[in-house]
Amino acid sequence: MDLYKQRIIKDIKEYALSDDAELITLEQIKLIDGKLARIKGALKDSEPVKGGSSHHEDEMCDLIDQKIELKNQLCENRKKRQIVEWCLERLSEEDRLILIDMCKAEKGDAAAIEIGLKIGKDERTIRRRWHEIMKKYQIIKGGCVVE
Numbered sequence: 001m002d003l004y005k006q007r008i009i010k011d012i013k014e015y016a017l018s019d020d021a022e023l024i025t026l027e028q029i030k031l032i033d034g035k036l037a038r039i040k041g042a043l044k045d046s047e048p049v050k051g052g053s054s055h056h057e058d059e060m061c062d063l064i065d066q067k068i069e070l071k072n073q074l075c076e077n078r079k080k081r082q083i084v085e086w087c088l089e090r091l092s093e094e095d096r097l098i099l100i101d102m103c104k105a106e107k108g109d110a111a112a113i114e115i116g117l118k119i120g121k122d123e124r125t126i127r128r129r130w131h132e133i134m135k136k137y138q139i140i141k142g143g144c145v146v147e
Contacts, residue, residue, distance in 0.1 A: 004138050005131075012103035015084040018077060025074050032067045036060060087140045094119055095133045102130045 014021075039060045088096050098115055105111030112126040121129075 005134050008099075008134050008137055009103045011080070011084055012100055014077075015081060016100070016104055018081045021077060022074065025070055025077070029067060029070050029074075032063050032070070036063050036067075039063070083141065087137055090140050091133065091137065095129075095136070098126060098130050099133045099137060102126070 039056050042056050088099075091099065097119070101115050102111050109123070112123040112130070115121075116123050116126045
């Protein structure tokens, strides 16, 4: 399978899971915020060792680094999601159904049969259309600019 088709499949699978991934990332950020609040409280109660930083300050720096990384990841994932949505919006409803269901499927044959039954087309037509739609999606994606 062509590299661009593999990337489209990966993008669509990630898109399908993106809502859950965003919620998990936001929960991780909340947990870090809670840890940071506890450390800030502990810092007020302790004096650092002369000539060095306290263990709490080091831990706080590590947590801040983790939080920055998670926020960057969140922004990157949101941009990827915007690009996929932008591209999908430019496809017909039937094309979106074929593309998303075929990309999410582990076994393409079963998915093609199932999609074919939904829209009244045979499996070979679905497979042929899927490859055509992936080319169309890639061309659309080439014109996508998300700010």
